[in-house]
Amino acid sequence: MLAKIFLLKRKNSHDLNNLDIYSYPEDIDKKENNEIVLKIIHGHDHGSPVDPCRDDITAFKKNKDTNANSKPFVISSPVSQIIGDQNIYTVCVNSEMLIGLIFEKDDNPFDYKEIYEDLTHELLNSERCCTFKDDLEIENFLITMFIDIKRFGDETLEKVPEVSYQPSGLFTKVFLFGIDEVGKTSLTRRFKTGQFNDNFFTPSKRFNIEYIQREDGLLSIWDSPGQSTFRERWLLGLQDSNIMIYMIDVANQLRFEESKREFWKIFNQDEFKDIPLLILGNKIDLINHNIQDSNESLERTRNEIIEFFEFEKLNNSNWKFVFTSVKTSYNIETALNTIFTLVSEEDLKL
Numbered sequence: 001m002l003a004k005i006f007l008l009k010r011k012n013s014h015d016l017n018n019l020d021i022y023s024y025p026e027d028i029d030k031k032e033n034n035e036i037v038l039k040i041i042h043g044h045d046h047g048s049p050v051d052p053c054r055d056d057i058t059a060f061k062k063n064k065d066t067n068a069n070s071k072p073f074v075i076s077s078p079v080s081q082i083i084g085d086q087n088i089y090t091v092c093v094n095s096e097m098l099i100g101l102i103f104e105k106d107d108n109p110f111d112y113k114e115i116y117e118d119l120t121h122e123l124l125n126s127e128r129c130c131t132f133k134d135d136l137e138i139e140n141f142l143i144t145m146f147i148d149i150k151r152f153g154d155e156t157l158e159k160v161p162e163v164s165y166q167p168s169g170l171f172t173k174v175f176l177f178g179i180d181e182v183g184k185t186s187l188t189r190r191f192k193t194g195q196f197n198d199n200f201f202t203p204s205k206r207f208n209i210e211y212i213q214r215e216d217g218l219l220s221i222w223d224s225p226g227q228s229t230f231r232e233r234w235l236l237g238l239q240d241s242n243i244m245i246y247m248i249d250v251a252n253q254l255r256f257e258e259s260k261r262e263f264w265k266i267f268n269q270d271e272f273k274d275i276p277l278l279i280l281g282n283k284i285d286l287i288n289h290n291i292q293d294s295n296e297s298l299e300r301t302r303n304e305i306i307e308f309f310e311f312e313k314l315n316n317s318n319w320k321f322v323f324t325s326v327k328t329s330y331n332i333e334t335a336l337n338t339i340f341t342l343v344s345e346e347d348l349k350l
Helices: 030-045 051-066 109-126 135-157 184-193 228-238 253-267 295-309 332-349
Strands: 002-012 015-024 079-083 086-093 097-103 171-177 208-214 217-223 243-249 277-282 319-323
Touching: 002 030, 002 135, 015 135, 030 079, 030 086, 030 097, 086 109, 097 109, 109 135, 135 171, 135 228, 171 184, 171 228, 171 332, 184 208, 184 217, 184 332, 228 253, 243 253, 243 332, 253 295, 277 295, 277 332, 295 319, 319 332
Parallel strands: 171 217, 171 243, 243 277, 277 319
Antiparallel strands: 002 015, 002 097, 079 086, 086 097, 208 217
């Protein structure tokens, strides 16, 4: 299973030690990992990123002079390396950069050779989505690579126990999103472990992907970062989702307008309107301390939220609204069951 993707980019063509390092979903500390970084470079090219790419790059420069439409990037074949406990698979780009995948120890990187080569060429030479001149552009490129290669591993290579699953088959991708501080990561942890940590309030800055095995099937939950600077990435993570979960903090009405605006930015895009949708009104315990005995109050609050967010406009979509309290575990099992119900209803339409 893919654990991390990184890019090593030389600041100075004459100094291999002077590198810009990008990685996803976790940062690589250059100071602490300097020796490993140099070993990656030496392991790929026996000491210099130029050598294995030299013939290709020479041909590239000649073609560039005579053909303005030639492909802008020359990409080497992947090289597999084992460095310590790191299972690494790298490609060289234009003799200036290394793009690397880090897999779990028992994975066979060559299973990913075709998708790695095809995707790199497609993004760089067909779609031309990255020039490697802008940090945000580079980060989005790495995220796209990571998501697509990880999806390939999840859906094509990973072995799932042979159990009779209903209704969603063997694999359901769940995309969990919403603005920051609504409880998405806490929900994912509650789903996976049944636990809640009252002292865990660090905002997510990366897609957190967790796997949950149920009798109904295998859930891959993509917990997305909710801070404003990361919301553009929602569109990347949403691709190929089987169901969307949008989470609202019902106790923070000061941010209702922001939450509403971000929801409709996504849902107004036609490509996502046919995906089942579960809306979770979280932190209901903060506005109603006697949840179990106040159905009338809950229904009134529910109607007010639906009216404010204009969820009635979703009438032609497959959606449900459920109140939750991740802290008290209220309706957590209901939310899980609703995921499979919505996906099942969608399957029946096919």
